[in-house]
Amino acid sequence: MGRGYNLLFILVTFLLVAAVTAQGNGGSSRGVGQRPRVGFYGNRCRNVESIVTSVVRAHVLSNPANAPGILRMHFHDCFVRGCDGSVLIAGNNTERTAGPNRSLRGFEAIEEAKTRLEAECPGVVSCADILTLAARDAVVLTGGQGWRVPLGRLDGRISQASDVVLPGPNDAVDKQKRDFAAKTLNTLDLVTLVGGHTIGTAGCGLVRGRFFNFNGTGQPDPSIDPSFVPLVQARCPQNGDATARVDLDAGSAGRFDTSFLSNVRTSRVVLQSDLVLWNDAETRAIIERLLGLRRPSLRFGAEFGNSMVKMSLIEVKTGSDGEIRRVCSAIN
Numbered sequence: 615m616g617r618g619y620n621l622l623f624i625l626v627t628f629l630l631v632a633a634v635t636a637q638g639n640g641g642s643s644r645g646v647g648q649r650p651r652v653g654f655y656g657n658r659c660r661n662v663e664s665i666v667t668s669v670v671r672a673h674v675l676s677n678p679a680n681a682p683g684i685l686r687m688h689f690h691d692c693f694v695r696g697c698d699g700s701v702l703i704a705g706n707n708t709e710r711t712a713g714p715n716r717s718l719r720g721f722e723a724i725e726e727a728k729t730r731l732e733a734e735c736p737g738v739v740s741c742a743d744i745l746t747l748a749a750r751d752a753v754v755l756t757g758g759q760g761w762r763v764p765l766g767r768l769d770g771r772i773s774q775a776s777d778v779v780l781p782g783p784n785d786a787v788d789k790q791k792r793d794f795a796a797k798t799l800n801t802l803d804l805v806t807l808v809g810g811h812t813i814g815t816a817g818c819g820l821v822r823g824r825f826f827n828f829n830g831t832g833q834p835d836p837s838i839d840p841s842f843v844p845l846v847q848a849r850c851p852q853n854g855d856a857t858a859r860v861d862l863d864a865g866s867a868g869r870f871d872t873s874f875l876s877n878v879r880t881s882r883v884v885l886q887s888d889l890v891l892w893n894d895a896e897t898r899a900i901i902e903r904l905l906g907l908r909r910p911s912l913r914f915g916a917e918f919g920n921s922m923v924k925m926s927l928i929e930v931k932t933g934s935d936g937e938i939r940r941v942c943s944a945i946n
Contacts, residue, residue: 648932650743650764659735662765666727666744670751673723678868681752682814683719688749689807689925690715691742693797694777696929698770698936699742704943705773712778717817721943724748728942741942742767746926753918756813758870761919764927768936771945783820784886787894797928802912803921805900809914811862811888812874818849819856821884826852837889842882860884872914875901 655662673680691701694709701709702724709715724744731739743765754760781793794804825846828835834843842864849860864882866873877883878892878901891897902908904917937946 648766650766650927650930650932652762652764654764654766655735655738659731659738661734662731662739662743663747663763665730665734666747667751669727669730670723670748671755673720673726674752674755677719678756679815680720680723681756681868682810684723684745684748684752685810686814687718687720687724688745689810690718690778690780691745692925692928693780693793695770695772696931697742697746697767697926698929698931699740699745699767699939699942700770700773702741702745702942703773703945707775708773709775709778710773712775714778714780720748720752724942728939732940737938737940739938740767740769740936741939742769742931742936744942749922749926750919752813753810753870753922756868756870759915759919761923764923766930766932768931768933769939769942769945770931770936782887783816787890787897790887790891797925799921799924799928801896802900802917803924805891805897806904806914806917806921807925808888808891809872809875809904809918811883811885812870812872813867814862815859815867816862816884817856818854818858818860821846821860822850822852822856824884824886825850835886835889837881837893839881846884862888872905875905875914879905 670680670684687701688697690709691697691699694700701715701718702721704710710718710721724741727744727748728739728741731744746765746767747763750761750763781790785793790804790808791801794800794807799807824835824838825843826832826834845864846860850858861867862884863874864877874883874888878888881889881892883889891901899908900912903910903912904914940946
């Protein structure tokens with residue numbers, strides 16, 4: 615009797631501690647080291663995906679630039695301290711203040727989705743998961759193929775501008791491969807995710823040098839299609855507004871498709887890091903397969919979804935590593 619009572623006491627105590635721990639993590643019920651999975655929230659927040667989709671749709675309709683903005687924000691989040699929503703935190707010297715992040719768009723959409731989810735299922739859905747879902751929705755709303763999103767990330771508690779080191783617009787292919795490999799992403803992932811440049815724009819100040827004074831020559835980059843040069847020069851005059859924007863995918867910037875990869879093939883892209891993908895045998899072969907020019911061919915929509923899922927699992931926070939923020943712009 616005494617032994618049975620002691621075992622019962624130990625079991626009840628364990629369950630109470632587990633419940634308190636879950637409550638301390640925002641009621642997340644995430645086990646230590648548990649990986650995100652599809653359908654994670656279940657009955658605890660049945661409408662999580664539909665709520666995020668409706669909010670993102672409204673923000674994209676009101677400003678189409680929010681679609682590529684949210685997609686880019688997710689990439690910038692995952693490549694710095696993992697996919698933990700740290701890019702969403704506001705304040706001095708946070709990731710949002712770093713140079714590459716100052717032009718990010720879509721923060722309002724994430725905050726609105728969080729507000730609505732807190733009203734329906736308070737303390738359950740992380741900002742990191744909201745951003746991951748929103749990135750998928752941004753692709754679908756611009757004509758891309760959807761994918762099932764694993765959920766169950768926690769929000770990070772650290773956001774420092776000094777941590778923001780991202781692949782750059784002038785990077786050579788080998789450096790891009792190393793940067794992606796460091797995040798457990800292979801060369802197929804690299805090419806496919808860069809294909810996300812099919813939507814969005816770049817600042818003229820970022821690209822103008824290649825079209826007027828490449829490497830100090832006083833001439834455009836000779837590897838660019840000559841017929842493309844005057845089009846970009848007209849959009850981004852040499853002494854014009856550096857903050858003006860130019861399409862990353864000439865002729866199809868608002869549509870998620872393979873047009874950008876075709877433009878890489880014909881040297882009609884504005885970023886040096888995009889153009890050089892055609893000059894490397896490995897990345898060139900992948901582009902050809904994604905365009906159906908080489909066998910076995912690859913379906914861009916399906917491959918993009920696969921690579922996005924892989925990226926969304928980079929260094930995720932689970933267990934005691936994170937929290938469920940009450941608002942996405944501040945830690946609890």
